Amino acid sequence: MGKNVSHDEFYSLLTEFKNPIFLCHRNADPDAIGSAYALREVFGGTIGIIDSVDRISATLLNYLETQPIRHTDLSKYDITVLLDTSTHAQLDGIKLGRYCLIDHHTTNNLLNNAEFYIYQPTSSTAEIIYTLLHEAGHSFSVEMGIALIAGIITDTGHFKHATPDSMRTTASLLEETGIQYGEVLDLLSSTPHDVSMRIAMMKTAMRARIVRVGDWIIATSHVSSFNGAAAATLVNIGADVAFVASAVGDNVRISSRARRTAIEKGVTLGRMLDEMGRKHGGTGGGHDGAAGLELKGVRDEILSECVERVKQILEE
Ligand SMILES: [Mn+2]
The missing domain is CATH 3.10.310.40 (Diaminopimelate Epimerase; Chain A, domain 1)
Structure with missing residues (x-):
C-alpha cells in the first residue's frame, strides 16, 4: 500500500535518492514536462518520456534547451518519480521498479504500488510542484517559472477550468521570477500547427x-x-x-x-x-x-x- 505523504515528507524522502528519473506519461504534455523540469532543476537526475511529447511540450523543451530520455530502462535509476500520470496505459506497459508519484487526476490507479505519493485534486500537477518547492524554501528560475506556468495554462485550458489556487500559483510565479505573462503566451502560441x-x-x-x-x-x-x-x-x-x-x-x-x-x-x-x-x-x-x-x-x-x-x- 502506497504511503500518502505531506509535501515536506515527499521532499525529504526524495532527497535520499541520488539518481532519480522524473518520468512523464505517454505523449507528455507541458504539465508533465514542466513538472519534471522544475524537479530536475532542484534534485538533479533525468527527465524520462515514454514515447513522444505533444506539440506544445516540444516547443517548451526547445526553449528550456532540455532533451528528455526516451524508451528508458528504469532499473538504471534508484527511484522513478511518476508525474501527472494516473493509469498503467499511460506508461505503455513500461516495467516500473521503485517509484513514487505526484498527480492531480480525478482517479489514479498507480497509488497502491507507489512507495510514497502526493495525490491532490488540483487543476494541474505544476501547482503541486510549486507548493512542494516553495514550502521547502526554493526560489524559481525564469525557466522553472515558464515551465510550471505553461503546465498550468495548458491543464486549465487557458484558465477556463482554473481555480483560485491555479491563479494564485501563477501570480506567485510571475511575481517571484519577473516573467511577463505574455511571454509564456507567446511561447505557447509560437507552436506551429502542422x-x-x-x-x-x-x-x-x-x-x-x-x-x-x-x-x-x-x-x-x-x-x-x-x-x-x-x-x-x-x-x-x-x-x-x-x-x-x-x-x-x-x-x-x-x-x-x-x-x-x-x-x-x-x-x-x-x-x-x-x-x-x-x-x-x-x-x-x-x-x-x-x-x-x-x-x-x-x-x-x-x-x-x-x-x-x-x-x-x-x-x-
Ligand atoms: Mn496534468
Missing part, C-alpha cells in the same frame, strides 16, 4: 455526428490522430460534450471534452471514462472536462455508450 493536424480538425468536423438533448449538443467523431485536439475543436465550434475516437493498434482510444456548463450539470468525464474502462477491461480517466479512454471494442458501440451516459445526465 498541416496534418489542421486537416485532422477539419475531418473531425466533417464526420461529426450530432445528438441534441434539449438545448445541449453532444458530438462524436473519429480521426486517425490528434483526437484530444479534435475533441476540443468540436467543443470550440459548438458542442457541449464531444467524444473523438482513434484506432491505436487493436484498441480504440477516445478523447473527450466538456464545456463548463455541462460539468456543472453533472457530466464528469474523468469518472465516467474510468468507469467505462473498468467495465470493458480497458483504462480510462482524466478530469471533469477532459478525459480519455482506451479499450478493445467496436468504435461506434463505445461512442454510443458515451453518448447514452451523457444523455442520461443531461436529461435529468
Whole structure:
C-alpha cells in the first residue's frame, strides 16, 4: 500500500535518492514536462518520456534547451518519480521498479504500488510542484517559472477550468521570477500547427455526428490522430460534450471534452471514462472536462455508450 505523504515528507524522502528519473506519461504534455523540469532543476537526475511529447511540450523543451530520455530502462535509476500520470496505459506497459508519484487526476490507479505519493485534486500537477518547492524554501528560475506556468495554462485550458489556487500559483510565479505573462503566451502560441493536424480538425468536423438533448449538443467523431485536439475543436465550434475516437493498434482510444456548463450539470468525464474502462477491461480517466479512454471494442458501440451516459445526465 502506497504511503500518502505531506509535501515536506515527499521532499525529504526524495532527497535520499541520488539518481532519480522524473518520468512523464505517454505523449507528455507541458504539465508533465514542466513538472519534471522544475524537479530536475532542484534534485538533479533525468527527465524520462515514454514515447513522444505533444506539440506544445516540444516547443517548451526547445526553449528550456532540455532533451528528455526516451524508451528508458528504469532499473538504471534508484527511484522513478511518476508525474501527472494516473493509469498503467499511460506508461505503455513500461516495467516500473521503485517509484513514487505526484498527480492531480480525478482517479489514479498507480497509488497502491507507489512507495510514497502526493495525490491532490488540483487543476494541474505544476501547482503541486510549486507548493512542494516553495514550502521547502526554493526560489524559481525564469525557466522553472515558464515551465510550471505553461503546465498550468495548458491543464486549465487557458484558465477556463482554473481555480483560485491555479491563479494564485501563477501570480506567485510571475511575481517571484519577473516573467511577463505574455511571454509564456507567446511561447505557447509560437507552436506551429502542422498541416496534418489542421486537416485532422477539419475531418473531425466533417464526420461529426450530432445528438441534441434539449438545448445541449453532444458530438462524436473519429480521426486517425490528434483526437484530444479534435475533441476540443468540436467543443470550440459548438458542442457541449464531444467524444473523438482513434484506432491505436487493436484498441480504440477516445478523447473527450466538456464545456463548463455541462460539468456543472453533472457530466464528469474523468469518472465516467474510468468507469467505462473498468467495465470493458480497458483504462480510462482524466478530469471533469477532459478525459480519455482506451479499450478493445467496436468504435461506434463505445461512442454510443458515451453518448447514452451523457444523455442520461443531461436529461435529468
Ligand atoms: Mn496534468
